[in-house]
Amino acid sequence: MRCFGLGATLSPPFSYVAPDTAFQPHNAQRLNIMNNFLHFSSFSYIDGLQHAITTRHGGSSEGFYASLNLGFHVGDDENCVRKNRQIIVQDFDFNLENLTCAQQTHGANIEIVTRKNRGRGALDWQSAIPSTDALMTQESDTPLMILVADCALLLLVDEVNHVVAVVHAGWRGATSRIASQTVLKMAQSFGTKAEDVRVGIGPTLCVDCFEVGEEVVRAANEIAPQTVSLQFEKPHLDLRELLREDLRSVRVLDSHIETMTSCPRCEAETFFSHRGENGVTGRFGVAAWWKS
Numbered sequence: 455m456r457c458f459g460l461g462a463t464l465s466p467p468f469s470y471v472a473p474d475t476a477f478q479p480h481n482a483q484r485l486n487i488m489n490n491f492l493h494f495s496s497f498s499y500i501d502g503l504q505h506a507i508t509t510r511h512g513g514s515s516e517g518f519y520a521s522l523n524l525g526f527h528v529g530d531d532e533n534c535v536r537k538n539r540q541i542i543v544q545d546f547d548f549n550l551e552n553l554t555c556a557q558q559t560h561g562a563n564i565e566i567v568t569r570k571n572r573g574r575g576a577l578d579w580q581s582a583i584p585s586t587d588a589l590m591t592q593e594s595d596t597p598l599m600i601l602v603a604d605c606a607l608l609l610l611v612d613e614v615n616h617v618v619a620v621v622h623a624g625w626r627g628a629t630s631r632i633a634s635q636t637v638l639k640m641a642q643s644f645g646t647k648a649e650d651v652r653v654g655i656g657p658t659l660c661v662d663c664f665e666v667g668e669e670v671v672r673a674a675n676e677i678a679p680q681t682v683s684l685q686f687e688k689p690h691l692d693l694r695e696l697l698r699e700d701l702r703s704v705r706v707l708d709s710h711i712e713t714m715t716s717c718p719r720c721e722a723e724t725f726f727s728h729r730g731e732n733g734v735t736g737r738f739g740v741a742a743w744w745k746s
């Protein structure tokens with residue numbers, strides 16, 4: 455597969471037709487997207503913290519992966535993915551060789567990133583930190599990235615102790631309590647107090663789009679039964695509320711949780727959506743780092 459050259463990638467957005475053409479979005483909205491990226495507004499006041507959520511626009515990949523696919527593991531040309539990561543560095547202004555990524559598995563393993571292991575997965579899939587769905591660091595100049603296409607991405611920050619974490623959470627991660635486990639690991643490893651933690655929950659499937667089976671219903675019922683909606687023909691899950699409930703269970707303050715309402719499936723022209731595109735699609739994500 456070819457990819458556009460760097461020059462061509464900065465041209466106006468491609469035209470894209472979602473394969474699921476019968477699907478009518480439920481909560482499509484006008485997003486405040488700057489230069490193809492989104493930001494949590496409550497994190498802009500944290501001194502030294504940088505973060506951005508990517509969209510599918512502004513990259514070099516073509517076809518199902520058009521255009522800013524950041525995932526090496528989804529069938530796209532690896533050279534296009536490397537080029538796309540170079541493109542975000544132009545806007546984000548961090549050292550690409552320090553970008554740290556995980557081989558995400560819908561598990562609940564959380565890895566601490568130091569100067570010794572930073573940069574793993576920056577330019578290929580093989581060297582990414584294996585079997586890990588959350589990364590955290592206290593180090594400056596150590597950008598962390600989590601990739602998604604329907605699952606939730608979370609950004610957690612403890613400004614007092616200079617700790618940042620990024621998390622991947624689908625229903626498996628959420629019901630394994632990866633969000634609250636990340637807070638507890640911040641406490642255990644860096645002395646974080648839950649009431650100091652700020653959390654951002656990024657674009658993820660809305661309840662209308664998230665039909666689930668009995669296995670998910672059983673798992674969600676153990677944490678927060680109210681997050682299972684029975685208003686549809688089959689059960690649906692409110693993943694955002696499930697994550698918030700898990701965070702509340704370790705005393706993260708509601709007023710410290712910012713939740714984006716964007717849904718990749720409803721807004722397939724803006725984000726990659728695994729469900730919306732029948733499983734063959736790219737990945738967008740969150741990158742976060744402390745400036746040196």
Ligand SMILES: [Zn+2]
Pocket residue numbers: 480481659660661662663717718719720
């Ligand atoms: Zn939706």
